[in-house]
Amino acid sequence: MLEKNQLTQLVTLKFILMKVKYISKISKVQELTNKEVELYEPVTKKFMFRTNSYYNDLIDWSDPNDPIRRLIIPQTEELLNWGQLDASEEASYQPIPGIEHKYSSTVLLLCNDVCAAYCRFCFRKRLFQDDNDEVVKDVSSGIAYIKEHPEVNNVLLTGGDPLVMSTARIEKIIKQLCEIEHVKNIRIGTKLPAFNPHRILDDPSLGEMIKTYSKVKQIYGMVHFDHPTELTDLTVSSLKFLQAAGATVVNQTPIIAGVNDSPEVMNELFNKLSFIGIITYYVFACRPTEGNKTYAVPVEQAYEIFNEAKNNGSGLAKTARFILSHKIGKIEVLGLTEKLILFKCHNLANNGQNGKIMAFKRNPKAYWFDDYENFEVVI
Incomplete structure (x- = not known):
């Protein structure tokens, strides 16, 4: 029997889902022509597709190169043979299903395998395939694992998007984490403020839950905005809602070809986020995940975009680091000289190497750290 507050939350969530129509078949996207649907359907059979009416309304359908369209509508180039499904070998850091423990003090709790919509460049698209078992809905084993590892001081709820779940289910997880003494920070990875701010704004119980814990x-x-167009008035209100409830909100984004791969767009994104008190945390190189060739930008070009975007902003808009989330850990790009690219071991699985500076001969064709392995320079 559901408790009264849980029933209220479920009814509220049902109302939100009715308000924003979710679309899981490319043929149901009314703005696409029959020819476009025919082109994109083979892509959706390989990689999950989902969008919704709110996010679709952000698209200028008269522009085939619209950045929001590119974020959510399939590209035939996704079928090119390039990359690996698990480009950073995340599965190798899973001691038990539902837990990723790559960095000593941080655990990822993979608690949901659904998103409000699916980014075409997703680096975890493998999680949405039928034969994947990395995500678990019963997190009891994961909670037990965290309890047994006192070195873990922060936990990231991710997957999938945790805020797609009912507030009652999220609260059950957060309540258990709050009871673990050595866990100090709880992070919620989400793109809901961009994809569907109604989920947040129309559920006061979510704010009450965050305020309590x-x-x-x-x-x-840990929000995800890729382009300034995503920062609508409704979205900004949803972010203010989370902040008012007591959450610290930070943004992460990859540099995506055709979306934000210009200093002007990235600078506008950095500035707009800073104006509403959102910290720009990491900017990532697009991982060489299967299907992502059309979205990837070479490392050195991406760094130049990132660096110019930061240089044209205020100090509050210059907080991000440019990161490659590699199988060995997070590697920061520090800068470029005429002949060299400089990397820093920002946060590695083997933290004994953290802080190490590496210099490589420049390789303008490099999309990933592995593309530099034969170019290291001793300085």
């Missing part, structure tokens, strides 16, 4: 542990909203 942010008094016990520090709650972070």
Whole structure:
């Protein structure tokens, strides 16, 4: 029997889902021509497709190169033979299903395998395939694992998007984490403010839950905005909602070809986020995940875009680091000289190497750290 507050939350969530129509078949996207549907259907059979009416309304359908369209509508180039499904070998860091423990102090709790919509460049698209078992809905084993590892001081709820779940289910997980003494920070990885801010704004119980548990542990909203168009008035209100409830909100984004691969667009994104008190945390190189060739930008070109975007902003818009989330850990790009690219071991699985500086001969064709392995220079 559901408790009264749980039933209220489920009814609220049902109302939200009715308000925003979800679309899981490319043929149901009314703005596409029959020819476009015919082109894109083979892509959706290989990689999951989902969008919704709110996000589709952000698209200028008269522009075939619209960046929001590119974020969510399939490209036939996704079928090119390039990359690996698990480009950073995340599965190798899973001691048990539902847990990723790559960095000593941080655990990822893979608690949901659904997103409000699916980014075409997703680096975890493998999780949405039928034969994947990395995500679990019963997190009890994961909670037990975290309890047994006192070195873990922060936990990231991810997957999938945790905020797609009912608030009752999210609260059950956060309550258990708050009862673990050595867990100090709880992070919620989400793109819901961009994909469907109604989910947040129309559910006061979500704010109440965050307000309650942010008094016990520090709650972070790890949001994902790729383009300034996503920062609508409704979205900004949803971010203010999370902040008012007590969450610290930070943004992460990859550099995506045809979306934000210009200094002007990235600078506008950095500035707009800073104006509403959102910290720009990481900017990632697009991982060489299967299907992602059309979205990837070479490392050195991406760094130049990132660096110019930061240089034209205020100090508050210059907080991001440019990162390659590699199988060995997070590698930061520090800068370029005429002949060299400089990397820093920002946060490695083997943290004994953290802080190490590496210099490589420049390779303008490199899309990933592995493309430099034969170019290292001793300095």
